[in-house]
Amino acid sequence: MPELPEVETVRSGLEKYILGKKITNAESFHPRAVKPGSIAPLSAVIGSKIKAVKRRGKFLWLELDRDFTLVAHLGMSGQLLVQPALAPLQSHLRAKLTLAGRFKSGSDQIRFIDQRTFGWLCVEEFVGEVPASVAHIAIDPFEESFDINKVITRIKSKKCAIKPAILNQEIVSGIGNIYADEALWRAKIHPEVVCEDLSEIEIKKVITSAMSVMKSAIKSGGTSFDEQYKNVNGESGYFSRSLKVYGREGEKCSRCGSAIHRIAFANRSSHFCPRCQR
DNA sequence: AGGGCAACCTGGGGGC
């Protein structure tokens, strides 16, 4: 579920509550909650202090006063909620970290909840600035070192359709199915157009559109359709009302009035305006 | 090397 705007909403929410806190307990409740590649069990983080909450694309990690880090990926349905330890346990609770008390009455917890179990936590070493599992992930558009011209050149050389190219996290990270469709609508580019047939100007428009739509989505707290995405307080984001094509099959294009189409390819749905996006 | 596609899961909703 969560794409860059949702993960960023979670990151900034976590930062607000947990920076500087000490982790006093860590428990996993599901065999897939901690990735097989983890260099240590989740309990390795007990006793550490949270120094920073970082993100690249859809990957999130807690920097600790340790030489390892705790990485989180929310997959399709993962949530990280900050809750009092006394709060009732959620049915899809996969893991929790208990933090030294913010309230005199008791401690807080970071709850990792994930219905579909595609999300995970992982204890990892750093490879340069980022955790090991993030090393192959491209810079996201909101990082200072993001080089849009490099991304354009890379996409221009590809023989696949533009949509899978912008979903490829090794080319540019953070864009998922919702914001890919929205970016292509804004750029007036059909999702199946082959990359090398697009001009650099057109590719640039796609990337800058993705950046602007994701920036707006962050301001709205992300996109929530149902119970699968919530911020750390359990609140929904309200960007779904601003979506122009995603999930709007059959509705009128707000630009030209044509009916929005949905097609399936590359194993996912794509929504677009057949008149605006040739 | 690069592309395409199935696999990994659980649950909600619609049709019959």
Place this chain on the structure above:
DNA sequence: TGCCCCCAGGTTGCCC
């Protein structure tokens, strides 16, 4: 009510 099929914000690994 129940069953079956389709659908869902992602990533990976395997096969060609």
